Amino acid sequence: MSFYIKKVQLWFKRNVSPVSYEFKPNRVNVITGDSSTGKSSILRIIDYCLLSGQPMIVENVINENVKYYGISFSLNEHDYVIVRSAPNIQTATEQLLFEERTGFPDTIATNMSRGEALEKMNSLFGYYPLTFKMGRKKEMTNFRHMLLFNYLTEDIIGTLNTYLDTRFFDDINYEKLTDELFKQAIGMDEIGEASLKDEIKKITTQISRNTTNKNKYDKEFSKYQTNVEKLIQEAKTLNIDFSIEKSSDIQEQCNKLKAELAIINKNAEKSRLLLDNELRRNQTELQNLKNRLAPYDSILRSYQRNANNLKKQDDSLKTLDYLEQHFSEMLLWDESRQLFDALSKAQSEIKQALEEIADTPKLPNEFEQERLSLNKQIIATEEKIKSLQEQMKQSFDLILFKKAWRLVWDLQNLKEPKNECLSPTQLTDINDKLYNKQQLLLEKENSNSRALTQLNDCILTYYTAQHGISNTYNSSIPKYNIERQSLELFNPDNETRPIKNIGSKSNYMFLHLCFFMGLHEQLLNIGSEVPDFLFIDQPSIPYYENMKKEGDGKNLMTDDAEKLKYAFSLINIFMDRINRKEKSFQIIMVEHAEPSYWENLNYFETRYEFRNGNALIPQSINNLK
CATH class of the missing domain: 1.10.287 (Helix Hairpins)
Structure with missing residues (x-):
């Protein structure tokens, strides 16, 4: 999948020209600037345009000035635009414009509902929905659930144990489905594994039932053969000769014997x-x-x-x-x-x-x-x-005649047991099917196991490359815990118990970067349904207090400044590795820090600076209210 955002555009309620923010593929597109300039709102606008049902755009200044929000993006070498009316009191509009086209139209006219757009995006992204129960209702996931892995927000980037910001989406389903979504994202097909196990269980049950039926049939057939032989011997004592080789012979012999007895009776009357x-x-x-x-x-x-x-x-x-x-x-x-x-x-x-x-x-x-x-x-x-x-x-x-009619009665009640067993051919086929399913399950289990191993290997690559985490943990081994949704560090001599706390927010910020860089490299390797795009909100969060003291990021203390540069350098290493693999990826990053921190990094490009009156909503427009 090749996905990148080309442009974010805002149409204003006042009669002024729209404002556009353009972004490039295969680049770290940086928007830097002072606080309260709307940098972080870029992500909320992108998410709203990507069909969010729970808009989180700031009402003051931004929402109160904007009439439409639009996004232009490229998906698998096709260009699309989505335009939505600004939320009304934090309520998303259901109707929107969704078209395949290069640029935004001059006139905005809605052409579909949000539900229709979600279905279309599922198709464009090739997303395979999961079905799950919420109480008594069945719900289905959509492509938006994969965006959970595209947003490294300011709320989690320096936290202890939160690596996926489910709260950003303001939807309890994300919280409940995180494990399944994560497994789906990294290629762990546990649903397929469970399905195979269920199929294998059904096949083994069928084989077991066939064995039981076979034993039962053999026992009943043996009894049946004994009864047949007994009746044949009884017939011989009556000077009646017949044989039963198959089930259809029984009725034939009954009819024959009845006819003979009728003749005997008739002749006896005459005699x-x-x-x-x-x-x-x-x-x-x-x-x-x-x-x-x-x-x-x-x-x-x-x-x-x-x-x-x-x-x-x-x-x-x-x-x-x-x-x-x-x-x-x-x-x-x-x-x-x-x-x-x-x-x-x-x-x-x-x-x-x-x-x-x-x-x-x-x-x-x-x-x-x-x-x-x-x-x-x-x-x-x-x-x-x-x-x-x-x-x-x-x-x-009379005694002989009674015996003869008793023989008829016994013959009529003689039933060959029904053979419900599989034929040898069917049994061979079903055993072959079982073997194939077991092999598929083994491959699936190995694949699922490899998926997490490969993810951890990718994370380890970036953990080894970083220089920002305290030297105490240089030799530690990072492993992602799916159940806890947390990246844990282990000492090399004890990989059973993770290190509970590694100290500063700076250390955890680096762990988050290692996780997201490793995650997306693995997602690209397996061709995941997750868009190859990442929004990073302020890696400088751990150093923010020092930034304010030193003048909004211009003169950070040497140690903090070095660590922040290491963080940007790690992101640059990621972009370089991806491009060397001839794959594409886009990062949009908002920052407080000055461009000087990344100006020597070849994949970084400062797209916009919100300083000195510049902001997401231009000061000239905000002053018009």
């Missing part, structure tokens, strides 16, 4: 009907056979009963036969002999009757054959009935 009819026919046949066999059995029983009775009678006569055979051996009474004779007679009659009965014809052979045939038919029919009943039972085995 049961046929068997039932056959069973009924055989049961009827069995009854018929039994009915036919009944008479045969009845006759046979009667025949056998008669035969048994005859046999019993025959057995009873054997006693009489025995008595008859041995009668002669027996000694009987007359009554006994008479009884025996009667029995013998009866025996003869019975034997005759038995002989007559014995002559009765036997049952015919056909009778027994028919009876046996009927018995065989009955036994065969009973066996057939038993077989038919078994067939009916087998034709519809």
